[in-house]
Amino acid sequence: MTVNDQPRVDQPLVRTAPGRWAVTGVFFLNGLTLSTYIVRAPSFKDTHHLTDGQFGLTGLLFALAALACMQFVGPLTARVGARAVLRVTLAVMPLLLAGIAVAPGPWWFTALAPVLGAVHGTTDAAMNTSAVAVERRAGRPILNGCHAAWSISAVVAALSTAALTRTDVSLAAHLITAGALLLAAGLVLGPRLPETGRVEAKAGDATGQDGAPGRRSGWSGALLVLGLTATALMICEGAALGWGGIFLHEQRHATLSIAAAAITAYTGGQALGRLAGDRLTSRWGGDTLFRLAAAIATAGLAAAVLTPHPTAAVAGFALAGLGSSVLIPLTFSAVGRLPGSTPTATLVSRLTTFTYTGILLGPALIGWAADQIGLAVTMAALIPLPLIVALLPRPPA
DSSP states (O other): OBTTOOOOOOSOOOSOOTTHHHHHHHHHHHHHHHHHHHHTHHHHHHHTTOOHHHHHHHHHHHHHHHHHHHHHHHHHHHHHOHHHHHHHHHHHHHHHHHHHHTOSSHHHHHHHHHHHHHHHHHHHHHHHHHHHHHHHHHTSOOHHHHHHHHHHHHHHHHHHHHHHHHTTOOHHHHHHHHHHHHHHHHHHHGGGSOOOSHHHHHHHHHHSSSOSOOSSOOOOHHHHHHHHHHHHHHHHHHHHHHHHHHHHHHHSOOOHHHHHHHHHHHHHHHHHHHHHHHHHHHHHOHHHHHHHHHHHHHHHHHHHHHOSOHHHHHHHHHHHHHHHTTHHHHHHHHHTTOOSSSOHHHHHHHHHHHHHHHHHHHHHHHHHHHHHHOHHHHHHHTTTHHHHHHHSOOOBO
C-alpha cells in the first residue's frame, strides 16, 4: 500500500468520526477569517493610503510570519495538544481582525498584519494536525470534508463582503462585527475539539509509535517527496487563482467579469470536489483517486489555457478546480500515515510549510517567467505538472 492508499469501503459510512465536525468547524472559521482579510485588501490599501510597494511588503511580512510560526507549531502541539493551541488561536484571530480594522495608521496596520499571519499559520498547522489525528482514529477519510469547509468559507467571505460593500457598510463596522461573531463561534467550538497531539505523545511513549518527540529529525525521503508534491500542486493553484483572470483578460481578451468568473469557477470546482472527496476516497482508495484527480486537473488546466474562447476557458478552470480539489487533502492524509517516531504534529507542520511555500512562490515565479517568455507560454508550461506529480513513484507507507 502506498502512502496515498486508504482502505476501500463498499458499505455506506454512517458512523460519525468523533470530533470530526468540531475540527471541520475550525477549518471554516480559520478560512473565513483569512478570506475576510484578503477580500478586504483593497479597503486596507485605500484607507491607509499605501503604495503598491508598501502593501506588498505587508503581504510579505504576513506570509513570513505564518511560515516562521509553522516551524514551532509541531513541537508545541506535541507537548500541549492541538486543542489547547486552537482554543487560544480561535480567540486571538478575531480580535486581531477587528484590531486591524481600527488601526490608527499605516504603521499600526503594518505591525498587526504579520501578527495575524503568525496566528493564522499556527492555526493552519494545528487544525490539519487535529484533522489527520481524527481521520486516523476513525479509520476512514475526513480530510476532504475539512478542506471543503475552507473552500466554502472563501465563497461566503467573498459574497458577504460584496453585499456589505454595496450597502456602504464601513470597513470597521464589517470587521468588528465579523470579529465578534468569529470570537463567539470559536469560544463555543473550542471545548468541543478532540484532544490530539498530547494524547498521542503519551501513547507514543508506551508504544514507540508516532507521538512524543523522538530523536530523529523526521526529514525522511518520503516526507520530502510529499512536501515537494504539495509545493508543485500549490504552484498550480497559485497560477489559477493569482494569474487565471489576468491571463483571460490580457491573452484571451475576456471582459473583466468573465475573467473574475474564472476564479469563482476554480474555487467552486474545488468546493464541490472536496464535498465528495471523502466518499470517493473510501470507495476507490486514495492512490487511485489521487491519480485520477490529477489527470482531471491536467485536462482542465489544458482546456483553460489552450482554448481561444474565454467561456470555454472558464469551464476549464472549473474542471481544473474539481480535479485539484482532493490532491492536497490526500497529501496531508498520507503524511499522517508515514512510519517513524516523529510526531504527527511535526510532520503536518512541515508539510504545511511546503504548501505555503508553493502558494507564495508560485505567483511570483510565474510573474518572473512571464516577463521572460510570456504569460501564455508560462501558463502552458504548468499544464503537465499535476500529472507528472501523480506519476512519480509514491514512497512506501
